[in-house]
Amino acid sequence: MKKFHNEPYTEETLIKLRIFRDYLRSWLPVFINNRNIYWHEINIIDFFAGQGCDINNTSGSALIIFEELQPYLELVKEKRIKINIVLNEKEGEIYERLKNNIEKYLYNSSYNVKTENRKFQELFYSYYHKLLNTNAASLIFLDQFGIKEIDQKIFKMLVTLKRTDFLFFISSSITNRFIEEESINKHLRLSKKDVEEKSYKYIHKIVYQSYKSQIENESYFLAPFSIKKGANIYGLIFGSNHPLGMEKFLNIAWKYDKLRGEANFDISNENIISEQLDLFTGKSGKAKKVELFEEYLKKKILDKEVTTNKDIYLFTINKGFIPKHARKLLRDLYNKGIIKNWHFSLNHKSCLKNSILEKIILL
Ligand SMILES: C[S@@+](CC[C@H](N)C(=O)[O-])C[C@H]1O[C@@H](n2cnc3c(N)ncnc32)[C@H](O)[C@@H]1O
Structure with missing residues (x-):
């Protein structure tokens, strides 16, 4: 995975990051620009922050957060909104680079930044009670490698959070290849039959359906966006318990896929x-x-x-x-x-x- 950090982002990674940026861009004004401020605290958490940018200094998720906050810095102070940014990266060397790359933003008093160098699940469990009890609005980005970090328990915890939207990335084609392995099945309720019945290009939609079936709250919103890279299919899954969040995400999905609003390729051939x-x-x-x-x-x-x-x-x-x-x-x-x-x-x-x-x- 070292390669990821020493190369330019691929077109598919850029699509993922554009969607993240666009969502953040439409999410922030809901809480900052509104005439009535209902929540005086905002959390933006990037649990898999990487080093903040690629080898060409193209901004990754961590830098995107600071860039998108830039237009609001005065307003945030004026309206006394507290912004908490949490950036986490497990690998020591990459974490050090992340700290260097965000340094120029750290002196701004409009937000509080916390960097963490921990394993996602450990950090997630230790932050969870804060997210559960806070009276804040939160946005969580989970840009994992592979599929294994967002297991059924964590997914359930995410969809239980109030005023919290999340976007997670998942390498859906892995499930296709290893469907019978216990390590995959403990994350998804999928059988070999579920996967074989549909065409491979729908694998991210199948994975999304499996997550959706785990949600008990019928009024929760969940949406997928499939991303194809060569033979592999990845994707984003968006979750929110607010219809406005869902509408905003779908507007972005339809911006990138004008015909079907769901993929960066012709999913229906x-x-x-x-x-x-x-x-x-x-x-x-x-x-x-x-x-x-x-x-x-x-x-x-x-x-x-x-x-x-x-x-x-x-x-x-x-x-x-x-x-x-x-x-x-x-x-x-x-x-x-x-x-x-x-x-x-x-x-x-x-x-x-x-x-x-x-x-x-x-x-
Ligand atoms: C896909 S990359 C993130 C890229 C980043 N969002 C960006 O825009 O550049 C995933 C990152 O998560 C880190 N990582 C992998 N497993 C992790 C874990 N269990 N906890 C925290 N970070 C982890 C990897 O070192 C890697 O930097």
Whole structure:
């Protein structure tokens, strides 16, 4: 693994880091820019920080945290928000490099930085009670090598945390190769059959489903993003107990995969060149996944299982789509004279306790 630190980041690592940066960029203003500050403390924890950058000084997760905080430094002081940054790296030599690489940021009094040189699981257990009891908002990044650090117990602990979003990386193809090994199976509830039934390119989605099946809280949000590098498939798994967190992550996923919002490659082998109608074949450039979503949502509306703006919103994000997809279907239904109205507010505010719900009227 030494190689990782002595080489430039690969395109696939850069995608992972872009997603992390984009998420941080849309997460921070929710807690800092808001007119009403509900939580005066923010935790950003990078449990596998590496050395902070690659051999070409391209920023890695640790430096990205400081860079993304930069625009808020004055505001943070003004609003008296306490920002705690924790950066952990197990390997001594890499840890020393990390400390050097972040040194220039340490003199800023807008945040508290703690660097740790510990094994992830040990540190996670010792921090957990703080995260559980704090009245803060937290973002956790878990950029492990392989698959073994986020076991079932740790995953369960992560999804139990309130006001905590996490993003973890996992080398999903390893599960495919070693599915029958005890060391893999203790992390995932997967059988050889589960993996063999589906095509290999879906392996990260299968791994995601296995994590999802471990969550008891039905209103918890979890989303995958598959990343292919050569023959290997890796991926990110995002978790949040807030719909706004899920929506923000999905917006990013759809930014990087305009057709399906889930991978850095053509996961369904559909060879779609653009979303526009093809002039020669007359075929729509819409992915099958989008068509299925529209059909499913339409059926739910006609069967009166989805009856309000809140239902539409939650159905949409739970299926890995964003409000624009639902809006498009609603407009079509309206144009066809199936529903009376289509201008619904599709956002997380519809999930607030006292929100007045907008009803769908079928014609
Ligand atoms: C994929 S790299 C992290 C890269 C980093 N996020 C970046 O953006 O450059 C994983 C890092 O975790 C460290 N590591 C591996 N096992 C660990 C463990 N059990 N606890 C803490 N760190 C660990 C490795 O030394 C390595 O630097």
